[in-house]
Amino acid sequence: MLEISKLSTKINDTKILKGINLSVKPGEIHAIMGPNGSGKSTLASVITGKDGHEVIDGNIKFLNEEIVGLSPEEIAHLGIFLSFQYPVEIPGVSLMTFMKACIDQRHEKLNMPAMPASEFIKKMKQACKSLNIDSNWLSRGVNNGFSGGEKKRNEIFQMLMLKPKLAILDETDSGLDVDALKIVSSGINMLRNKNNSFIIITHYERILNYVVPDFVHILSDGKIIHSGGADLAKKIETTGYSEIEK
């Protein structure tokens, strides 16, 4: 599904990613862990086409298509979703209006028939229910005045609405209390099937107790220095990154 090979990037003159290789197959969940400043969020930004990152070597293929150089919305339309580490506030634009715009534009670009309003509303209500979200969220401005935890839940809500093929969750678990973490995890598990893949970027193995990954990668100084199974995360929790970096 996602094939990253020899990916190196820089911002201005600073090299950030230094030859990343990563292969994500349908149905797999990959966790990417690593200390602060190791390049985790950069990897998410580069995959999703954010401005400001220059790819100096390597490539990223999604469903056999090269996506380096595509605009963020083109990448989104292919089915890649990013749950933001710091979700942005858009005052005055209700979540309902926002989601409608997302879905309408996607359907238009992919030459799919427009989603009828009744179906749209039904889906919104279902997603609210499964994440224990009060439906008055739908008329509030996107993330406007939301608490940190609410913002993260809102990201998962959007993920459920857009049903991506690949979801990248950038520290979605940070700042969540146990209850919220459970809700977020259940959202991920709800979407999980043999065709969808996830990349979970996290500092802690906490979330991995609820969403069990197939692979765990340790990112350090722009390189994947270690890969393993779910047990690797447990090991880090006890020994710390420095032990592995050696």
Add this chain to the structure above:
Amino acid sequence: MQTEPVVAEKVFLYNKIMSKENDILNKIANEKYKYGFVSKFDSEKIQKGLNEDVIKIISKKRNEPGWLLTYRLNAFKKLQELKSPKWANITFEDIDLQSISYYSSIKKKKKYNSLKEVDPELLKTFKKLGISIEEQKRLTGVAMDVVVDSVSVATTFQKELKKLGIIFCPISEAIQKYPELVKKYLGSVVPVSDNYYATLNSAVFTDGSFCYIPSGVRCPMELSTYFRINEAGTGQFERTLVIADKGSYVSYLEGCTAPIREEHQLHAAVVELVALEKSEIKYSTVQNWYPGDKNGVGGIYNFVTKRGLCHKMAKISWTQIETGSAITWKYPSCVLKGDGSIGEFFSVAVTNNKQQADTGTKMIHLGKNTTSTIISKGICAGKSNGSYRGLVNIAKRAKNSRNFSQCDSLLMGDKCGAHTFPYFECKNNSSVIEHEATTSKISDEQLFYCQQRGISEESAIGLIVNGYCKDVLKKLPMEFAVEAQKLLEISLEGSVG
């Protein structure tokens, strides 16, 4: 967003009425010709310039009563003592009043035989706004076929108003038919010598709307210049007078979202609202005059004086969406004379390319327990300049009065300017004034967030801007709100990057 069925229906009705209107328009245009107005002056060599003779001709041509000629001449005399104001945050070369032909505002619009002859750029914009073919023809001056079944719609509309005793007609007609009302209120809110542009208008105004709502009547529909019977295009010196008698209510719409191209550079309109005891006037404007090209060549200079007078317990709301004109100089104001009266001002002013706008409001609190609310949203893009200028004045006797002002500016790019000039004067200690102001930018993070969800950059800007203006847009009548949202997006096209 898709139009709700109810809205669609209303828009449909609207378009029907409008298409009919054109037929009536044509008829009246022909009638005029019958009386020889146009032919006479067309045959005369049009002389430029402004003097007493010109004013006498204007007045005579319109068959006006003596008092009105005196009114005009008085204004002309006052004009000699006034100078064009220089305090606004706008730059332009002085306009030579002697270089303007004051007849030309009565000239006929250019006629086309089909839409194919109309500027394709203009048609493109129409399409984006979702304006019907019929209306496109009307707006561009294409000769139209008679649509028989819509006759009844327009007639029904007029009949219904008449039944309620509502007068809604061109002011030139009102001067003939209801001289007492016009004489009583014309200039009662905006005096002849109020300011340079208002004084000019008082001397040379050509036509405009007149509206009177009788005591206790609630006008059942939005009165719109769309429905106005004999007005082909808005005049250069438009004059509007709206009177709401005791306990009545009216919502009035002015302008339209479609781009309007006029040859006249200077526009100086005056709008006067009189809200008698316990009445309410809601006045909404969408202004989309030609803004000039990207380099600032051409475009309308729009110098408008709008003011409303509130008697006891009356309420006036101004809502404006200003996207057009090269220069906008406009301060719709409320004089809260009566105790317990309410004034409101909701504004969105967009400037792009080299447009300049200096706009805001004045809330003059004279009565006790008076309340005013100001919400102003400025959006500046390109190399434009937008200023909010507002005055809140609470007089000594206006005890226990309140004002709330919120002035927000949104900047796009780094070559535009947003300015806020709030003035507050409070002469008693039982009143409260609150003021909030913010300046923000559309952040790259916001754009990326939208794009990551599959929304194109241009749509994202539209979405964010509409969200930013929501507090004002929701004050617009529903039929207008949908079009106004699209208009905002179109006005800002190509403003990022």
